[in-house]
Amino acid sequence: MNVFITGTSSGIGRELTVQLLREGQRVWGIARTQSKMDEFSATLANATFRYSICDVADPQACRAVLADMAQNGFVPDVVVLNAAVYEKDVGEGLDREAFQKTFAINVDGALFWVEQFLPLFLRRGFGHFIAISSTSALRPGYSSVSYPASKAALSMAFRGLRLNFAHTPVLFSTIHFGPVDTRLWSGRLNFLVPQTSSAARFIRRVIASGGKSYFFPFLSTLLLRCTLFLPDLWFSTVTRLLKKVRK
Numbered sequence: 001m002n003v004f005i006t007g008t009s010s011g012i013g014r015e016l017t018v019q020l021l022r023e024g025q026r027v028w029g030i031a032r033t034q035s036k037m038d039e040f041s042a043t044l045a046n047a048t049f050r051y052s053i054c055d056v057a058d059p060q061a062c063r064a065v066l067a068d069m070a071q072n073g074f075v076p077d078v079v080v081l082n083a084a085v086y087e088k089d090v091g092e093g094l095d096r097e098a099f100q101k102t103f104a105i106n107v108d109g110a111l112f113w114v115e116q117f118l119p120l121f122l123r124r125g126f127g128h129f130i131a132i133s134s135t136s137a138l139r140p141g142y143s144s145v146s147y148p149a150s151k152a153a154l155s156m157a158f159r160g161l162r163l164n165f166a167h168t169p170v171l172f173s174t175i176h177f178g179p180v181d182t183r184l185w186s187g188r189l190n191f192l193v194p195q196t197s198s199a200a201r202f203i204r205r206v207i208a209s210g211g212k213s214y215f216f217p218f219l220s221t222l223l224l225r226c227t228l229f230l231p232d233l234w235f236s237t238v239t240r241l242l243k244k245v246r247k
Helices: 011-023 034-044 059-071 096-124 146-164 196-207 218-226 232-246
Strands: 002-006 026-031 049-053 078-081 127-134 170-177 213-216
Touching: 002 011, 002 096, 011 026, 011 034, 011 196, 026 034, 034 049, 049 059, 059 096, 078 096, 096 127, 096 146, 096 170, 127 146, 127 196, 146 170, 146 213, 170 196, 196 213, 213 218
Parallel strands: 002 026, 002 078, 026 049, 078 127, 127 170, 170 213
Antiparallel strands: none
């Protein structure tokens, strides 16, 4: 199986790459930082791993990756849209440039690959897109208004894609991650905040499943969904207090 993954230099994308390669799958990963990808590739020493340096917000760079993949005969079966940024865009006011950057990477940088690979998947009769979203799509938060908005947009876009292509063999899955031990939750590892290895294993299970919407981890995301009736201000205040207690 050929798997294309965006955002492979760290966190969940990096761990997913390791696990897939261990399974014997072929992976083509992309990320923005040359030094990180070179270091990662050196630790793998795996001939079935290929990578490109690419900012998904740059369409020209993305097209160069497509050309490189075509030249090397790599056609993905699964596309994992994992690349994302969290920009602080509110404080004294709204930083619209940071807002636009977030959408360029988290939304446009994901849908670019859908646009490119969907015709191929439809022609050959199979393919699976997996959007890595967040429970932030369900609630606003402090310091960034663009991150929750971008994840909500990505989730709704995939919901629409599932509806419009339900009659085809192409699958569209969305994974809404709650707290996972990545940069945003670093140092808070506990039974509610699992390791990236657990998140990567969950993505592998989704790869083998049908296209629908998923939530992980089960308990923390269930608690969030059960409290959606609460006002945003009340909920955000409580969660900030809980984060301080866990530090």
